């Protein structure tokens with residue numbers, strides 16, 4: 714698939730010197746007989762398989778219990794560097810200058826992949842920035858030690 718090819722080429726050393734979908738940080742889980750194609754991009758490393766996995770049925774199609782999982786996990790060979798076995802993780806095509814859109818999205822001619830920035834994430838980031846500015850000004854006014862003492866006292870009283 715085009716997304717797997719471009720992702721692996723982008724992450725080759727040097728960039729674009731080779732491509733091998735087994736090194737891609739996005740994998741399309743395929744079952745052509747059941748007409749199942751699920752694009753999943755690589756997330757965190759999992760030390761062990763998880764328990765209590767379920768099968769999923771969506772629109773009458775049954776999906777494997779790990780089909781939507783983004784983990785590099787001992788239960789399967791997905792999202793592992795084929796030579797070293799090291800876990801692979803999507804880095805949103807980090808580059809300088811940054812890409813306008815992730816490359817897998819740009820290369821997907823069927824528009825199966827959509828890139829969007831969620832407002833709620835931006836809002837949360839802005840709120841955290843405001844909080845940081847507020848804390849900094851309090852620390853400047855009263856001293857960092859005093860603020861740390863108050864926060865410690867508050868967290869102790871919340872626990873109690």
Ligand code: SF4
Pocket residue numbers: 759761762763764766778779782783784786787788789
């Ligand atoms: S691939 Fe994901 S869902 Fe499946 S066992 Fe590993 S962590 Fe659990």
Ligand code: SF4
Pocket residue numbers: 716719720723737738739754755802803804805806807815816817818
């Ligand atoms: S966003 Fe970039 S790094 Fe992540 S899966 Fe797509 S091509 Fe690979």
